[in-house]
Amino acid sequence: QTANYEVDTKEPTVSSVAITSATGRQNNFVNAEDNVSVTATFSEVVIVDNSSGTPTLTIVVGSDNRTASYASGTGSDDLVFRYTIQSGDNDTNGISIGANAIALNSGTISDPAGNNSTLTHSLVDNNSSYKVDTMAPSVDNFTMDDTEFKVGDNATVTLVFSEKVILFDSDDDITAPNGTLSTMTSSDNITWTGTF
Secondary structure (H helix, E strand, O other): OOOOOOOOOOOOEEEEEEEEEEOOOEOOEEOOOOEEEEEEEEEEEEEEEOOOOOOEEEEEEOOEEEEEEEEEOOOEEEEEEEEEOOOOOEEOOOEEEOOOOEEOOOOEEEOOOOOEOEOOOOOEEEEOOOEEEOOOOOEEEEEEOOOOOOOOOOOEEEEEEOOOOOOOOHHHHOOOOOOOOOOOEOOOOOEEEEEO
């Protein structure tokens, strides 16, 4: 009888890297405390050993490098890295990933035969499906076209926001204790008008 021995000396390689999901994403934007997941797909099943250190993947938010840490996937060909958006992170074009962004950080990524992975990969351009906005909109301008009027008179109220806003409800968001305010309307979601 002869024993069967399989020999595997081929190193796993990174086939692709992509942003794959984000908790809390609305209208292609993520906000503070939302978790962005990046998936690195390998040429074969890989094993992650993070007992000595956790592998990371650097993403670019605006002009700042941010560290996504390995989260799951050992024993498969897809490894997921996760980053939690922080207050002050902003990116109007969308998150991008530079070339060769994976770092072992004293951990290992290898195939079941023990061959260490080659971690080189191409850059991933700005992904407009994952823009980042952690700045709250503000009212830059508030005007009434008549400030001296008597009971029964009307005035046009105009609000100009610092950026486009959605879910703006004049009934819930504006207090008008001395009169009534009609539903505010807008053609661009920045300038809103109504009748007081």
